[in-house]
Amino acid sequence: MTTITAADKANILSEALPYIQRFTDKTIVIKYGGNAMIDEELKEGFAQDVVLLKLVGMNPVVVHGGGPQINELLDRIGKKGEFIQGMRVTDAETMDVVEMVLGGHVNKEIVSLINKHGGKAVGLTGQDGHFIRARKMFLKGASSDELVDIGQVGEIEKIDPSIVSHLDAADFIPVIAPIGVDASGESYNINADLVAGKLAEVLKAEKLILMTNIPGVMDKDGNLLTKLTARRIDELFADGTISGGMLPKISSALDAAKSGVNSVHIIDGRVKHALLLEVLTEAGVGTMIRAR
Numbered sequence: 001m002t003t004i005t006a007a008d009k010a011n012i013l014s015e016a017l018p019y020i021q022r023f024t025d026k027t028i029v030i031k032y033g034g035n036a037m038i039d040e041e042l043k044e045g046f047a048q049d050v051v052l053l054k055l056v057g058m059n060p061v062v063v064h065g066g067g068p069q070i071n072e073l074l075d076r077i078g079k080k081g082e083f084i085q086g087m088r089v090t091d092a093e094t095m096d097v098v099e100m101v102l103g104g105h106v107n108k109e110i111v112s113l114i115n116k117h118g119g120k121a122v123g124l125t126g127q128d129g130h131f132i133r134a135r136k137m138f139l140k141g142a143s144s145d146e147l148v149d150i151g152q153v154g155e156i157e158k159i160d161p162s163i164v165s166h167l168d169a170a171d172f173i174p175v176i177a178p179i180g181v182d183a184s185g186e187s188y189n190i191n192a193d194l195v196a197g198k199l200a201e202v203l204k205a206e207k208l209i210l211m212t213n214i215p216g217v218m219d220k221d222g223n224l225l226t227k228l229t230a231r232r233i234d235e236l237f238a239d240g241t242i243s244g245g246m247l248p249k250i251s252s253a254l255d256a257a258k259s260g261v262n263s264v265h266i267i268d269g270r271v272k273h274a275l276l277l278e279v280l281t282e283a284g285v286g287t288m289i290r291a292r
């Protein structure tokens with residue numbers, strides 16, 4: 001076993017200095033996936049990391065998922081969760097569960113944890129100030145003109161960044177549940193990766209970090225792909241290497257990179273303090289997505 005001395009600790013701390021200098025005043029959008037909310041210790045660690053980033057001058061904005069947590073409540077009421085192309089088929093009853101779990105339980109749990117560690121978190125859904133405008137999403141079917149209806153699932157029409165920017169400027173930490181709304185006030189279930197990617201774009205974020213339950217994007221032999229560009233991603237889509245929940249994740253990561261977000265990463269949220277390691281150290285964790 002290696003022992004960490006006081007000098008090692010000091011070195012580790014001072015390694016953070018150039019990153020703090022580089023990212024002060026910069027917006028960092030963090031997608032906290034439901035699969036990375038495994039236990040209390042990890043959730044506490046995540047909340048501490050977010051508070052630390054805020055205290056050293058960055059603007060962390062949290063977008064959370066909660067897919068497994070929605071499945072759990074659906075199970076309890078005897079309903080089975082169904083996904084097509086990484087998107088949940090959402091009938092009216094499922095939408096009620098989605099709003100309860102994402103807008104209620106998961107959102108408030110993260111807000112409360114961040115506040116417990118000294119941050120000032122504020123929970124929002126797209127219903128607040130109608131800031132995430134959505135329209136019904138249809139998936140592409142097997143033939144080119146076939147569209148698949150998956151219920152009350154939304155795609156983003158636009159995001160108004162002003163509420164989030166006001167909260168940032170007043171030292172609050174926005175914690176956002178991926179629920180959108182249309183002009184008539186109808187709610188839509190939106191994949192959290194899509195909300196995080198679009199939010200990073202409209203906030204002109206420096207970084208987008210997608211925290212999930214796998215070390216990063218893997219090739220067919222299970223090797224971690226540390227860097228991916230648009231061309232390689234097209235190949236991985238075409239040969240079926242990327243599937244399920246990784247489909248919307250990579251698409252929104254690539255869209256964010258193409259729209260000017262400087263660094264986009266998919267990292268393993270099951271590693272304690274993965275967020276700090278990504279932002280403040282040299283340890284390159286996970287997969288970095290670049291437009292070119």
Ligand SMILES: Nc1ncnc2c1ncn2[C@@H]1O[C@H](COP(=O)(O)OP(=O)(O)O)[C@@H](O)[C@H]1O
Pocket residue numbers: 033034035036065067193211212213214216217218219241242243244245246247249
């Ligand atoms: N090529 C791939 N590399 C890594 N994960 C992949 C790949 N293709 C599909 N996946 C799946 O995508 C999952 C991550 O997506 P998802 O379950 O939606 O996570 P989250 O809840 O964090 O958004 C992984 O756990 C893995 O099962």
Ligand SMILES: CC(=O)N[C@@H](CCC(=O)OP(=O)(O)O)C(=O)O
Pocket residue numbers: 032033034035064065066067068070086087088098153154178189190191192193245
């Ligand atoms: C349309 C759609 O699939 N919405 C997702 C929203 C939550 C989410 O994205 O959660 P994770 O990030 O934990 O997977 C769902 O209902 O599961």
